[in-house]
Amino acid sequence: MPSPARSALLLAGLLASAGVAHFVAPKQFDAVVPRSLPGDPRTWTAASGAVELALAAGLALPATRPVSAQAAALFFVGVFPANVKMAYDWRNRPAPAKALAYSRLPLQIPLILWARSAGRTDK
Numbered sequence: 001m002p003s004p005a006r007s008a009l010l011l012a013g014l015l016a017s018a019g020v021a022h023f024v025a026p027k028q029f030d031a032v033v034p035r036s037l038p039g040d041p042r043t044w045t046a047a048s049g050a051v052e053l054a055l056a057a058g059l060a061l062p063a064t065r066p067v068s069a070q071a072a073a074l075f076f077v078g079v080f081p082a083n084v085k086m087a088y089d090w091r092n093r094p095a096p097a098k099a100l101a102y103s104r105l106p107l108q109i110p111l112i113l114w115a116r117s118a119g120r121t122d123k
Helices: 004-024 026-030 041-060 065-078 080-089 095-118
Strands: none
Touching (some): 004 041, 004 065, 004 095, 041 065, 065 080, 065 095
16 A cells, blocks of 8 residues: 555546646536536536646645645545436446446545545654
């Protein structure tokens, strides 16, 4: 098991990659924005990408790591409705795509737990 500092840096890498992807390929993220949210889906895509980049930066810095880790855990809770929408929208796709969409739902639990543990300090 990696140290909390290494775990935080790995999570920062994941969040940074996802954040960049929001700006490089925004259409795929626009599609999972729940329509019940006000405004343009692209705005939510850009905002969530920016949040992911900010969380990655916060996790990379030891001084901000504990707060950023808790914020990341809350972020993973907050994006769960997008994963539900994706699973619903993909319910009639071929089995591999459907499995991918459905697997994102329980994946949020380890992501939340990972974020929480990444905020622990090395002793």
